[in-house]
Amino acid sequence: METPDADRDVVEGQQPPSARVPLSRDRILEAALTYIESDGLPGLSMRRLGAVLGVEAMSLYRYVEGREVLLDGVVESMVASMEFDPDVLQEPENGWQDFLQRLAHGIRRVALAHPKAFPLVASRPTEAPWLRPPLRSLRWVEYFLAGLTQEGFSDTAAVRAYRAFTSFLLGHLLLEVTMLGADLGPLDVIEEDDDASTADYPTAHRMRHALRENHAAAEFEEALEELMNRLALIRSES
């Protein structure tokens, strides 16, 4: 197995500083995101990120205050990327179900586009405890609540919907990207002990093929549909 990583830093690093694209916060965040996606979060260090950008680690501190802030920035940029998704960002026109479904699919697209980085969206502490992942910004919370209000949700119904919607998304997407990330992960994984491992567990053994099937997309749709029914109840009740 070759190590094609070795010359990646050179690609940018070999040009003299004057000829390089100047550093910027956005360029750093973008590089960090693609680094995480290709090499995993644990491998990301300020020094290696600097190398990718053809610069010493210390230069990064001109643009980001430190590693923690860098990761917060990466999360923020992922969440913000939905703002340019034309399918997501439009007021409700075809009812609140359509509104929420477009939003849910938009977030799912972001998660699937960045399976290795998405767990950060799920687990980094938010600015306030009521800014729940994966919506994490006041901006998106406002968008969510305003949309539902406009569609006839009372204040308490909208807040209940917000809570139900976020836990739904978090559970489904985190599990989906975890399964993806594991598959895309280190390739030296133990290959398919399949039957052997489940030998002592008869029920799991019997269902081992069904357990391995991946119906993530269909499950997501189904559970989303179910959530909509629940929200319809909440809407009419409170």
Next chain:
Amino acid sequence: METPDADRDVVEGQQPPSARVPLSRDRILEAALTYIESDGLPGLSMRRLGAVLGVEAMSLYRYVEGREVLLDGVVESMVASMEFDPDVLQEPENGWQDFLQRLAHGIRRVALAHPKAFPLVASRPTEAPWLRPPLRSLRWVEYFLAGLTQEGFSDTAAVRAYRAFTSFLLGHLLLEVTMLGADLGPLDVIEEDDDASTADYPTAHRMRHALRENHAAAEFEEALEELMNRLALIRSES
């Protein structure tokens, strides 16, 4: 603000080695768990963990193969701790709803007992992609599937229930402990910018009080009830 941490290592460290409780894998895992719970995961290093146990970091490598394995062990011990919960571990007697509810509550108790460490249960890669958090072990998956089978679930219905059950738990519990962890977190947190922060977001501003309320327990029960209804459908359908 004082630093009461300073003498904690001494408490164990001051006794001569001969008088100390001998090191063991379990003792190390337990110390790691309480360390995470009191100081947070980022603060946990092999060196500091050694100090807590009155020992040099290098000694730990006799019992755990490295830091990654240590964290896996902590997760494993949390998941395994449910096996000693008498309310959880008994075959279904009062129907599958009761069976699943006891299991769900048991996992929730573990999560709430270790809010800072539980995110590890959610995000550490499992041994196989179909061993879904927060059930993570073949043991628990077998327990789950066997229980449902015994209660009249077909194989495909049991597997579908397994998927729905795990994403439900993951979403709810991760959000719940994240909110807890944030509150228990560093106390130098910015205190209550309350109204100020939401000023530019009228809907969120209007609902700011409702948004701050914590109904985690009630929401959990409600969503669990809803899940049961969905599983009843799955049971009768497939």
Next chain:
DNA sequence: ACCTGAACACCGTTCAAGT
């Protein structure tokens, strides 16, 4: 058998110095 000291390679971060 169990623990340690010294060492290595790697971190995040600061700051005075270079251009």
Next chain:
DNA sequence: ACCTGAACACCGTTCAAGT
């Protein structure tokens, strides 16, 4: 204005050496 070299305190981990 922007980047770097050198330095500091801290990591995980290995291994020969101590008791």
